[in-house]
Amino acid sequence: MDFGFCLSPSSHVKMDSVDLTTFNSLKETNPDINTCIACGSCTATCTAGNFTEMSFRRILLMLQRGKEEQAKKMIQKCMLCGKCTLVCPRGINIRKILLDITR
């Protein structure tokens, strides 16, 4: 019998079961990704980010929180203009990393 009730799935990020394979292999070739201070320069200057959800800062977080599919979907918005790489105060080669993720 359906009483119209259900359990809401947990919205927690399940850190115990997060699959970090992509992030870890990315880290091997691009150790800089650990130095991000989440300042948002990349997003603020992003050509695509002015019209879409595109945000490199969040892509890095998504990969570390088990949202790889979401991250890859977001990368499709990137136009590879490289302005993010120009402004990054940590000197992260963002354009290359975006290409590496989709490779």
Added chain:
Amino acid sequence: MKENILIIGGGAAGMEAATQLQKLGQTPIIIEKSNALGGHVAQWDRLFPAFHPAKDVVEQMLANVKGVDVRMNTEVADIQRNENGFKAVLSDNTTIDAKAVVLATGFDLFNAERKQEYGYGIYNNVITSLELEKFFRTGKDERINNPKKIGFVHCVGARDVKVCNTYCSKVCCTTALKQACEMKEVFPDAEVYTFYMDLRMFGPGYEDLYLRTQKDFDVKCVRGRVCEVSEDMDGRLVIKAEDTLFGKPLKMTLDLLVLMCSMEKNKSIDAIQQKLGVANNSDGFMQIKDTYLGMNDTAKDGVFVAGTCTAPKSLPDTIAEARSVAVEVFNYINNR
């Protein structure tokens, strides 16, 4: 034993070191390249965290340093080590024999023109933190005309590999909040925003200042680094940043933008530093002997350091270091 101690730099560190060394029975000699003692502190209006007038501190320090041999408008032209210590030739061709040298040469403010994307030197309404202090002191700045919207940019020339300064400049966070509050005092109707990455409120009373900034002064802190500044048709500034907490890029029109410039080592001492054999660390400041127990020592015997020539520091930090260098020098002279 009473010995000559050559102190290079007449800012807060040099003055305090001289004061203490004189009390310890030594003969400190201050070499100051400008025409006044007080260094950067003398250019400041009020100090964080409690809005204390900088003038009071400088006047007190000037009174304390009374009786010390001060050579104004003078630089060290040459310095040689000999069996008695050091022989310095000054720019006025006088020589000084000293048993020890204290480098208290301080910092230079980061040249904001190097971050061209912020438009300093290009747009009229972009000013530096130092210029704002001058406005507070004198009440005069042509660029500040009753602004309605004011922005502060943190970490200009700090934590930024693009200008080769990866270090945190330590004091700009607290200074930005202090100046933001002061702007609200001068222009109560203005909206004041600060753009930060982390607010590093590391000292006693600093977190209280942060609370007051939000509660009493209604300053809005936005978490995100300004990446670009441009000018609109009316000559107002348009800034771009990401509001990283909201997760969206942000655009805002401002009447005035203040750049919180970092500290860099004062490079005018480089030639003398080289002659003394004191190296720089990876941040470009002078290398100290040990982080914990040798912060006043260099790798060279008889050459000591104090203040912001070794790293960005607050005024209390600098004064504490100047006092400790006096003890270090005193012990060195007396072979203790």
